[in-house]
Amino acid sequence: xxxxxxxxxxxxxxxxxxxxxxxxxxxxxxxxxxxxxxxxxxxxxxxxxxxxxxxxxxxxxxxxxxxxxxxxxxxxxxxxxxxxxxxxxxxxxxxxxxxxxxxxxxxxxxxxxxxxxxxxxxxxxxxxxxxxxxxxxxxxxxxxxxxxxxxxxxxxxxxxxxxxxxxxxxxxxxxxxxxx
Numbered sequence: 001x002x003x004x005x006x007x008x009x010x011x012x013x014x015x016x017x018x019x020x021x022x023x024x025x026x027x028x029x030x031x032x033x034x035x036x037x038x039x040x041x042x043x044x045x046x047x048x049x050x051x052x053x054x055x056x057x058x059x060x061x062x063x064x065x066x067x068x069x070x071x072x073x074x075x076x077x078x079x080x081x082x083x084x085x086x087x088x089x090x091x092x093x094x095x096x097x098x099x100x101x102x103x104x105x106x107x108x109x110x111x112x113x114x115x116x117x118x119x120x121x122x123x124x125x126x127x128x129x130x131x132x133x134x135x136x137x138x139x140x141x142x143x144x145x146x147x148x149x150x151x152x153x154x155x156x157x158x159x160x161x162x163x164x165x166x167x168x169x170x171x172x173x174x175x176x177x178x179x180x
Contacts, residue, residue, distance in 0.1 A: 024122045028154065029098065031111040034086040037152040038111070038140075039118065044157050046099040046106065048114055068097065068108060075099065077108040078160055083139065100157035107161045120144060125154060 027042035049070050054077055056066040063082035067074050077097060082088055089095065089112065097108040128140040142154040 025119045026122050026125070028118050028120055030115040030118050030152070031080075031098065032113045032115060033080045033084060033111050037146065037150060038080070039120070039144075039152050039154045040098055040100060040109070040157065041154065042117065044100045044102050046101050049097050049099060049108075051095050051097055051110060065110065070097075070099065073106065075106040075108055076161070077110055079110045080155075080160075081110075081112070083160060100160075102156070102158040105158070105161060107157055109155070109157065109160060128153065 028039035029042060029045050029048075031038045031040065047070070052068060052070075054066045054068050057064070057076075060066070063079050065077045065079050068077050079088065094113050095110055096114050097110050098114060099106065099108050101107075124144045125142040126144065128143050139155055139159045140153040141156040141159070143151055144154070146152050
């Protein structure tokens with residue numbers, strides 16, 4: 001008769017000492033942008049919504065698509081592809097807006113796809129390093145290896161909007177026009 005192995009994601013069982021060790025975890029929303037894996041800490045996620053009407057604001061950087069309104073709430077939408085220096089994607093079928101909030105600022109991040117929630121050990125997340133001069137590494141606060149060895153980058157909503165947050169507040173006072 002063969003051995004049976006019972007696996008519980010983040011608890012280690014030591015046969016000799018008959019004790020369990022609990023590992024601190026964090027919840028993350030797994031997303032994809034340009035074929036790369038990105039995670040957003042769940043404490044920053046307010047909601048997910050379909051990319052709908054976005055109202056443009058003149059003289060904003062091209063990565064800021066404009067403002068959208070969801071449940072009587074207006075907030076800016078940042079296209080993650082453009083923010084990361086990737087080519088824009090016109091196909092909006094699978095793309096969605098992850099509404100995030102950090103330090104009181106609510107911002108929508110348009111991603112190619114929201115995949116699933118994931119529980120990740122806190123100690124598996126390491127500080128982000130600049131990798132091959134990729135633009136997106138400026139907006140991540142950590143990274144971890146997924147099962148299979150691929151890297152996943154932990155996004156910071158605050159870093160995504162930090163360069164334009166003053167402009168967001170000013171633009172919210174003006175009448176918004178629908179982007180064509």
